[in-house]
Amino acid sequence: MKIYSKHELNNYSLSLTYDDISLIPTEISREKTRLEVTIKSSFLGKKLTVPVVSSPMDTVTGIAMAKELSNSGCIGIVNRFDSSLSELFSNGNVIEGIQAVSVSLTAEDQLLEKIATNNLIVCIDTANANNAHVLNKCEEIKKKYKVKVIVGNIAHGGTLKQLVDAGADAVRIGIGGGSVCTTSVQTGIGIGQVSSVLDTYFAREEQKLMIELIADGGIKSPGDVVKALASGADIVMLGRMLAGTKETPGEVIKYSDQLWKKYRGSASFGVKMKGEFIEGEETMVPYKGAVKSVINAISDGLKSAMSYLNCESLEELKKINTFGVLSTSSYLERLPRK
Ligand code: IMP
Numbered sequence: 001m002k003i004y005s006k007h008e009l010n011n012y013s014l015s016l017t018y019d020d021i022s023l024i025p026t027e028i029s030r031e032k033t034r035l036e037v038t039i040k041s042s043f044l045g046k047k048l049t050v051p052v053v054s055s056p057m058d059t060v061t062g063i064a065m066a067k068e069l070s071n072s073g074c075i076g077i078v079n080r081f082d083s084s085l086s087e088l089f090s091n092g093n094v095i096e097g098i099q100a101v102s103v104s105l106t107a108e109d110q111l112l113e114k115i116a117t118n119n120l121i122v123c124i125d126t127a128n129a130n131n132a133h134v135l136n137k138c139e140e141i142k143k144k145y146k147v148k149v150i151v152g153n154i155a156h157g158g159t160l161k162q163l164v165d166a167g168a169d170a171v172r173i174g175i176g177g178g179s180v181c182t183t184s185v186q187t188g189i190g191i192g193q194v195s196s197v198l199d200t201y202f203a204r205e206e207q208k209l210m211i212e213l214i215a216d217g218g219i220k221s222p223g224d225v226v227k228a229l230a231s232g233a234d235i236v237m238l239g240r241m242l243a244g245t246k247e248t249p250g251e252v253i254k255y256s257d258q259l260w261k262k263y264r265g266s267a268s269f270g271v272k273m274k275g276e277f278i279e280g281e282e283t284m285v286p287y288k289g290a291v292k293s294v295i296n297a298i299s300d301g302l303k304s305a306m307s308y309l310n311c312e313s314l315e316e317l318k319k320i321n322t323f324g325v326l327s328t329s330s331y332l333e334r335l336p337r338k
Pocket of ligand 1: 180182183216219239281
């Protein structure tokens, strides 16, 4: 079996996603236990205990989620669809613990000024960063205010320099991979998430660009988080993994003897206005309780993976060069059987 370096994996003939690859431990690990590894990092100047950022979706990140993620050493990006943003600034000063908010392309100066005054991160929440209006908005915000700006989304590193030139500090990588996304079905756009992350990572390295990379969409498990970071992402953005937790906006619903919460795409029927193009689904996910348990599972999985791979830090994990490409049968063999 061929062991692929990151570079070789990037040149693989087919587009790959998380279930297509695996990480191969090839060294004697120097760590005695997984407690010896550190997964501390920083993202846009904020110190993180676990490299996770929540998606700015209306069924994922409201104020409660953003606060709890901040308490857990992660970042939550408050969505722009429900009343969260206005609640956030209702008392003049921003609610403590909030680090980031998302805005639309038409965000006005009044909101942006409040964001800048409170030293929050701005996420220009659009489906396609490769758009002149998005880049103009990014440039305008960076010229007027001293804030960090996230743009998105891209599926490939071909335009990364233009995003950096427009002032973007971070980019969301992933088109078509989200679990409630129908973009690829509707438009035929998008490639596998691992290939998207790898391509963008190499675009950054080869052109020596200063921009942080967010692997966004398609992450189903702590193992996928590890694969995203090993492929070159600085942080992962989660929707479905956090959906259904206590801290998400929305009611807990009892149906068929089980508890559920709603999870829907930002371009789904329920969010979009009449007449707009629908590129997202709406679904119910099982109620999961406190989000802290999801974050702990990710933290544990990440530390364990790093002790297998002889990595003491996330920087070392990012340099991993031992990837396997799985056949369908070897992928299935990896799954627990009942
Ligand atoms: P998940 O973690 O796989 O559920 O993916 C979450 C990501 O899906 C978000 O961060 C967005 O990038 C993307 N997304 C959210 N809503 C939509 C939608 O309606 N259509 C397409 N993509 C979406």
